[in-house]
Amino acid sequence: MRILTRNFGKPGSEYIAAYxxxxxxxxxxxxxxxxxxxxxEASSMLGRGxxxxxxxxxxxxxxKSHDSPKYVVANADEGEPGTFKDKAMLxxxxxxxxxxxxxxxxxxxxxxxxxxxxGEYPHAQKxxxxxxxxxxxxxxxxxxxxxxxxxxxVRTCTGAGAYICGEETALLESVEGYRGCPRLKPxxxxxxxxxxxxxxxxxxxxxxxxxxxxxxxxxxxGRIGDPHSPGTKLMCVSGFVKRxxxxxxxxxxxxxxxxxxxxxxxxxRFKAALPGGVSTRFIRHLxxxxxxxxxxxxxxxxxxxxxxxxxxxxSMVDAAKNCVKFFADESCxxxxxxxxxxxxxxxxxxxxxxxxxxxxxxxxxxxxxAVMYDTSxxxxxxxxxxxxxxxxxxFEGEFWPGAGQGGGKHGPCDDR
Amino acid sequence: xxxxxxxxxxxRGIEQLRGIFAGFGNKREALIPCLAASQRMQRxxxxxxxxxxxxxTGSSLxxxxxxATFYHLLTEKPLGRNVIRVxxxxxxxxxxxxxxLKAIEEELGIKAGQTTKDGLVSLVESPCMGLxxxxxxxxxNDEAYGDLxxxxxxxxxxxxxxxxxxxYARCGKQAPGGIGSKVVP
Numbered sequence: 001m002r003i004l005t006r007n008f009g010k011p012g013s014e015y016i017a018a019y020x021x022x023x024x025x026x027x028x029x030x031x032x033x034x035x036x037x038x039x040x041e042a043s044s045m046l047g048r049g050x051x052x053x054x055x056x057x058x059x060x061x062x063x064k065s066h067d068s069p070k071y072v073v074a075n076a077d078e079g080e081p082g083t084f085k086d087k088a089m090l091x092x093x094x095x096x097x098x099x100x101x102x103x104x105x106x107x108x109x110x111x112x113x114x115x116x117x118x119g120e121y122p123h124a125q126k127x128x129x130x131x132x133x134x135x136x137x138x139x140x141x142x143x144x145x146x147x148x149x150x151x152x153x154v155r156t157c158t159g160a161g162a163y164i165c166g167e168e169t170a171l172l173e174s175v176e177g178y179r180g181c182p183r184l185k186p187x188x189x190x191x192x193x194x195x196x197x198x199x200x201x202x203x204x205x206x207x208x209x210x211x212x213x214x215x216x217x218x219x220x221x222g223r224i225g226d227p228h229s230p231g232t233k234l235m236c237v238s239g240f241v242k243r244x245x246x247x248x249x250x251x252x253x254x255x256x257x258x259x260x261x262x263x264x265x266x267x268x269r270f271k272a273a274l275p276g277g278v279s280t281r282f283i284r285h286l287x288x289x290x291x292x293x294x295x296x297x298x299x300x301x302x303x304x305x306x307x308x309x310x311x312x313x314x315s316m317v318d319a320a321k322n323c324v325k326f327f328a329d330e331s332c333x334x335x336x337x338x339x340x341x342x343x344x345x346x347x348x349x350x351x352x353x354x355x356x357x358x359x360x361x362x363x364x365x366x367x368x369x370a371v372m373y374d375t376s377x378x379x380x381x382x383x384x385x386x387x388x389x390x391x392x393x394x395f396e397g398e399f400w401p402g403a404g405q406g407g408g409k410h411g412p413c414d415d416r
Numbered sequence: 417x418x419x420x421x422x423x424x425x426x427x428r429g430i431e432q433l434r435g436i437f438a439g440f441g442n443k444r445e446a447l448i449p450c451l452a453a454s455q456r457m458q459r460x461x462x463x464x465x466x467x468x469x470x471x472x473t474g475s476s477l478x479x480x481x482x483x484a485t486f487y488h489l490l491t492e493k494p495l496g497r498n499v500i501r502v503x504x505x506x507x508x509x510x511x512x513x514x515x516x517l518k519a520i521e522e523e524l525g526i527k528a529g530q531t532t533k534d535g536l537v538s539l540v541e542s543p544c545m546g547l548x549x550x551x552x553x554x555x556x557n558d559e560a561y562g563d564l565x566x567x568x569x570x571x572x573x574x575x576x577x578x579x580x581x582x583x584y585a586r587c588g589k590q591a592p593g594g595i596g597s598k599v600v601p
Contacts, residue, residue, distance in 0.1 A: 161488030
């Protein structure tokens with residue numbers, strides 16, 4: 001089913017003329033904020049930013065918070081390597097996001113919304129700015145929207161190049177003009193977020209689902225795909241497949257169906273894939289369905305829906321090293337386990353890749369992962385070594401020659 | 417009050433920055449937009465501009481540098497007129513990113529992180545820019561170029577030096593699939 005990408009093929013899909021009236025916002029204004037949150041609850045939608053938290057629960061917390069003013073923030077700081085879904089949403093159907101953002105604002109009682117876009121997406125920023133102007137001119141944003149008495153203004157913020165700002169509290173720090181270092185939680189942003197006020201932060205894809213949920217009803221949406229994480233999911237497929245690109249699939253579709261049927265299959269001989277960006281674990285079997293419980297079962301996560309497919313030309317040591325280099329560059333430096341751990345892991349993988357490692361190096365990586373997972377302040381440090389450890393779990397033999405141990409290219413764990 | 421020297425934003429720069437400040441209730445929230453604007457105007461964050469912004473936001477020079485050095489797109493080292501950003505993340509890496517980088521380095525005669533002597537082109541390694549469906553990819557200023565081979569990467573580098581970027585180079589030979597992908601001309 002196509003919900004989010006329905007308009008993508010239309011000419012001028014980024015203009016309000018192609019999107020049409022904000023019918024869902026109109027309906028939301030007529031049924032009231034409580035009923036809006038009930039619909040989102042009935043949809044059972046999980047957040048699409050990577051953490052898979054129930055969307056309605058965040059809305060409920062933000063709406064019950066007594067402090068004011070309240071804010072809504074759309075997180076468009078899409079930095080996870082392999083991900084380009086939010087960019088496509090912003091560039092091809094920004095009004096779907098704006099309508100979702102306005103409905104979220106109405107539901108929790110916010111009068112101001114922010115869209116934080118990463119600095120690397122200059123084209124998306126231009127399209128978005130034009131869309132906001134269009135929506136204001138049409139009376140869907142601004143003062144007294146559609147004569148309801150509800151006022152909602154949207155501002156855009158632009159990042160300046162920092163992966164960590166995709167973490168919600170780091171994003172808030174950045175909006176406030178500081179270094180993007182994550183805050184300690186609790187308090188959660190729904191209690192104390194932007195400027196210390198209750199703030200609802202949702203991913204672009206999450207918010208873009210809202211207009212359809214309101215229009216067609218939460219129950220209707222909840223019946224799409226897998227019952228535990230219903231709806232459709234945007235999948236960014238890259239790496240060695242015949243047709244890389246953005247695909248919208250019902251949850252519950254398997255990765256094999258996505259890659260073999262929709263993407264035309266793997267180029268070369270399939271080796272491994274990351275199902276949700278470089279902070280998830282490598283998997284070697286594609287007969288797993290794209291929903292939260294199934295991916296957790298195989299030890300991975302849906303993450304941001306960025307599927308990176310590797311074939312047998314790729315060295316797993318090299319791939320693991322590349323992933324860790326990214327995290328070492330992007331660690332904000334606030335907490336020691338992550339700041340030091342990512343760099344030490346990179347050093348170890350670098351010497352393994354040059355075949356200068358020692359026999360203890362693989363164990364050291366596992367120990368580092370355990371410490372970083374337990375003690376890092378935010379998800380970056382906790383998941384930074386996921387690709388490394390999973391690569392070792394699945395292809396340990398490839399790491400042996402670098403660690404001065406016996407075995408050729410394929411060790412005993414590589415039992416194809 | 418921190419004094420700012422000869423490399424400050426200048427009269428027109430100050431006007432522009434004050435225009436940005438005017439759009440914010442809290443001046444501190446304007447700091448990153450101001451730094452980004454300064455980067456565009458002066459191709460780097462100069463000490464003079466940092467001092468000016470410290471004064472305007474009521475913070476210290478160290479505080480402003482703390483923010484400026486945190487973000488990749490801001491730099492104290494002046495960038496060239498055109499900036500080539502070569503993606504260095506997994507999808508581009510496995511599909512020939514290192515060869516693309518090497519070809520551009522050879523074509524320009526500089527390494528990643530450097531600027532050509534004539535000040536025309538800077539070459540920067542960048543984290544993922546969301547161009548994974550057309551990997552290996554680079555961005556030249558605000559334009560994306562994907563499905564690169566070392567040969568095509570040299571063309572892009574040469575064009576960046578000449579300052580004439582070919583529009584057709586946006587996508588390569590292979591038609592990326594999916595519904596969100598760009599259309600191959």
